[in-house]
Amino acid sequence: MSEGMSEADLLKWFTSKRSTVEDLLRHRFFYKPSFDIYGGVSGLYDYGPPGCALKREIEDLWRRHFILEEDMLELSGTNLTPEIVLEASGHVAKFSDFMVRDTITDRCYRADKYLIENMDKLLKKAEVTAEQHEEFERVKSKADTYTPQELHSIFQKYNILSEENNPLSYPEPFNLMFATSIGPSGKHRGFLRPETAQGIFVNFKNLYDFNRNRLPFAAAQIGLGFRNEISPRDGLLRVREFTMAEIEHFVNPNAKDHSKFANVAGLQVPLYSQEQQEILGGHLLMTIGEAVDRKIINNQTLGYYMARTYLFLVECGVRKDAIRFRQHMKDEMAHYAADCWDAEILSSYDWVECVGIADRSCYDLTRHAEKSKKNLQAAEKYETPKIVEFIDMKPNKGAIAKVYKQKTQDILTYLAELPEASKAVICKDLEENKEISITINENNYVLNQTMIAPVNSKKTINQEVFYPSVIEPSFGIGRIIYSVLEHSYREREGLQEARHFLCLSPSVAPIKCCVLPLSKNDLFDSSVAQLKENIKRKGLSCEVDSSSSTIGKRYARCDEVGIPFAITVDFQTTSDNTVTLREAKGMTQVRMPLLDVAKIIRKLVDKTVTWENIAGRYPSFSANTN
Template sequence: MGAKIKEYGITAPDTKNPLSDPYPFNLMFQTSIGPSGLSPGYMRPETAQGIFVNFKDLYYYNGNKLPFAAAQIGQAFRNEISPRQGLLRVREFTLAEIEHFVDPEDKSHPKFGDVADLEFLMFPREEQLTGKSAAKKKLGEAVSKGTINNETLGYFIGRVYLFLTQLGIDKDRLRFRQHLPNEMAHYAADCWDAEIECSYGWIECVVLLIVAYDLRAHSEKSGVPLVAHEKFPEPREVEKLVITPSKKELGLAFKGNQKMVIEAFEAMKETEALEMKVALESKGEVEFHVCTLNKSVTIKKNMVSISMEKKKEHQRVFTPSVIEPSFGIGRIIYCLFEHCFYQRPSKAEDEQLNVFRFPPLVAPIKCTVFPLVKIEKFDVVAKKISKALTTAGISHIIDITGTSIGKRYARTDEIGVPLAITVDSTTSVTIRDRDSKEQIRVDIEEVASVVKEVTDGQSTWADVMWRYPTHAVSHTDEEPADEE
C-alpha cells in the first residue's frame, strides 16, 4: 500500500503534505496483568464477548432451548485515533448489548405482530446506491419484501424505535440505515444502524446485526463446542458430507503447514467440496486456496477422501444465529439532550427561557415542591408532601427558599423537571406541567399517587387533566431563573 501511495502521489487532502508509510495500529488498549506485568492483556472493545464465552451455561439455564437472550451493560474501550465531537467519539464509553440466540432455520418471532404496523424512516442499501433519500416504510412490509432479513431482526428494529422515541428522541430525526456492501462486517448476514440526527449530522447510536461468527470463532479457538441441539421425534436418515484428510500424505507434502490445510478442508462448503471431488476423480489433482497460508496449494487424489454418506441422526446439532442490538449509551444521551432542548419567551417576552422537555419516564428529577410564599404553615405542608414522595420512590427537589415562584418554575424547567407542586393552601396544592404550563388542583393526600401515575407512564398529563379541576394562574408564571 505504501508503494502505491507514492506511485500515485497521494497526499493529505487538506494540507497536501506527503503521507507516511502505513503501519500496524491496534484499536484495542493493551495493558499488563499480574505483579510481574509480563502477561499482556487487552481492555474489552465491547461487552458481548462475555456473553458468548458463557453460551453453554446460558443455554443450560434456559432448559437447552432456543430462542433465548442475554443482556449486558458496561464500559468498553477503543483506541480511537482522533477522539472528537464531545461524547460521540471517545476512547472509553458505556455500551449496552443484547445477544438474542435463535435457530438459523427459524428466525420468526412470536411478538413480531406487535411492531409490524410501525412506520418510520428507513434507508435500505438499494436506495442509498441509487441516490434516493430515507423514506417512511411499514416494518411488516420491509420484512415481507426481504429488505430486512427476518422477523426477529425486524422485531428488534421495532423495539429499538419504540425505545428511542419513548426516551424523547424526535421520530422525524431518527432513521434506520442498512449497511452498504462495502461497510458490512464480513461475518454479518444483515446489519442496520439506528441513526439520530443532531448538530453533528446523522450519528450511529444503535447497531443491529445478525451473525453466527462469534460462537464459531470461540469454539475453534477453545475446542469447546458452543452449539445447540434439536432432538428429533424419530431418527432421520440424512446424507452427510464426509471429508477425510490423509494426515500421512498431507504431512509429507506440507510438513508444518499440514494443520492449516486440514483446517481449510474442514471449512469448505458442501458445493466446494463436491467440486473438488469431481476434479480429483477426473484430473487426479486440483489447486486449492488456503486462506491462512495466503496461497494456493496442489491437492492430489491420495491426500483426501470426499464422499456423501447416509447416516441416521437422532438430533440436529447447529451453531445458533445471533441478533445483536448494540447501544451506545453516551451517544443516545447526547442526542436526547439536543432533541429535548428548546427555548420559549418569558411572560414579559423580554428574555428566552431554556427548557428541557424530558419525558416524565426518563427525567432524572420527577417533580419539585415549593411553597408559594415562605410562611410556616406552607413549609409544613411542603415537607409532608416531600415525605410522601420519598415513600413512593419519587425523586424530587424541595425548595423553601422563598424565591419568587416564577423564578423557581424557570429554574426547574431548565433542568427538565416535568412537574412542579406549589403549596398555596393547607388542604390542596397545584401541580403544574412543564411543557403546557397548565395547572390542576389536587388534594394533599393524592399528590404522590398522581405524580407517580404520570412519571411511571401509567397516565399522561392529558389523562389527569380530565380528572382534576384546572387552576387558573393568578401569580407570575415565569421569570428568568437566577444564575447561580
C-alpha cells in the first residue's frame, strides 16, 4: 500500500482488508462487543488492553496538542443532565432521527441510512442507466435532509420493504437521547448527555470568571456522549456510547481573527468546499491562509482550528491522503451557524465525519441565558472610550409644577428613569404633536414643549457588552481510533508466509516495547527483569514474551498488535550485557548496551530522536529471525 494511491484504489484496498483487520482487532482484544457472553448489545463495545491503551494515548496527545498548547480551560462535567438544559439547547425538541418500522415484526430502521443502503443495492444492479445512476446518487446525498413526507414518497416510489420483505411504517421522529429519572421522587426527568458541549456552555460564566473576564478563551472537555441509535452498524463508527473531545472557543463576534493564525496560514489542507460539492468535483489542496482570504473559510479562528485538527489527525497516524474537510451545504447547516466543516476520514466505510468544526455564533449562550434568566454576556473595555451622541430630555420643573403641583416630583422621577430609546421616541412625538401624554399610577399627564425640551447630548461608553460567538471543534475519538487502526494495517511482502502488522507511531502505540529472551533459559532471567524494571521506571508500557515460540513467531506477534520496538536478550547478553533492539516498521536491528535501552526507547517515543539516529549510532545486528 503505497503513498501514491488514488482515492478509488485506497478505498478498494481498505474494503478488501476490512474483515481481516476487524478479525485481528477482535482477536487481539483491541475491542469486542460489550457483554458478549450475553449475546452483546448492538452499538456497545468494550476496549480491551491494547485498545484501551491506544485510546488513552490518543486522548493524551489531544490534551497536549490542544489543551496544553493553546492554554485551554479543561472541564469535566456530568453525563446526567436535567431536562431543562436540553430543552434550552434544543435537544429535547429536535435531537431525533426518522425511523421506519417493519409493520409485521416491529423491527426498526433509521430511515435515511436504510434509504442509502437500498440506493446502494440499486446502484449495483447491472441494468442501471447513466440517468438512473445520477438519480440514485442524488437521493443518497440528500437522504438526511428529507422531510417525513418526502421520505415516505421515496420509499413508496422505489417500493422499499423491510429486510424481511414486509411493508414499512410512515417515518416518525425518534429522539436519540437516553432518558432516566434523577432522584427518588420520579418527578425529575434527566438524560444522558448527547454531547459534552452543553456542560461547557452552562459553565460559561464560571469559566469567564476563572479567566479573569478576558476573551477570547477556549474551554475543552474529554468525556462520554450517548446516542440511542436506531439501528447501530458500522462497528466503532456508529455506537450508542462514545468518547468525545470538544472545544468551545469563545470570542467577540467582531474579532474572529486568531493571534496564532500566521503559524498555520501556509499549511496546505484538502478542502471540499460547498462550491466543489455543487459542481460534483473533488476536494482541492489549498493553504488555510488562501482559503480564509478568499472567504471560503469564514474566519481565521475557524481556519486555525481546521489546521490544528489536520496536524493532530496526521500525528495520530491518519493517512494524509485519506483526510478531507467537507464544508456543510447551506441547507445542511443549522440556521444559526456561520460556517461548518467536517474533517472526514476515508476508510472501508467510505468518507466518515470524524471531527466537526463549526462557528455556532452566539446561539447556545443566548438560549441558556433566556432559559435560565442569567446573564451570560461578556464585556470588553474599549481601548479608547467611545463618545456616543443621543437625544436627552430636559424637563422644566417650574412649568410642570405650575400645572401639576404636588405631582411634579412623580413626573420628574418618571422622566428621569425612562430608557434612552423611549426618550428618543418621546422627543420625536413632542416635535410632531407639540405635546405628549404619559401615564403614572393610572393618572394621565399631558406635557407640552414648555415643560420638556429635547437636548442633544453625549456620553462616554467604556465597554461593549455582547454574547460571545462560539467556534466548536468536536472530535469523535472512537472514529479516529478506528481510522488509525485501519490505516496502520500493513502486509509484509516478500516473506515466505503472509504476515500482517499494525504500523502505529511509537507515540500512540498501546504497548511501547516487548522484551524477548532468545529461548527458555534461566540465564536470561536477570537481564529480562532488569530491562523490564528500567523500562517501567521511564513510564513506558512493556510486555515480556518468554513463551516457547520461535523468536520469529514472537516478533510477528508483537508486530500484529503494533508494538514498535522489541528487545532480545541472548547468550551474548550474559557475557557483554548488550542486547538487540528491533524496530517493527523496518525490521532492522541494532546492538546496544542493556543500560541504554530504556532511555533510548523513551526518546523514540517522545520523538526527540528518530530510528535513523539510533541506527547510525549503534552497530546494526542481523540474525535470520524476522
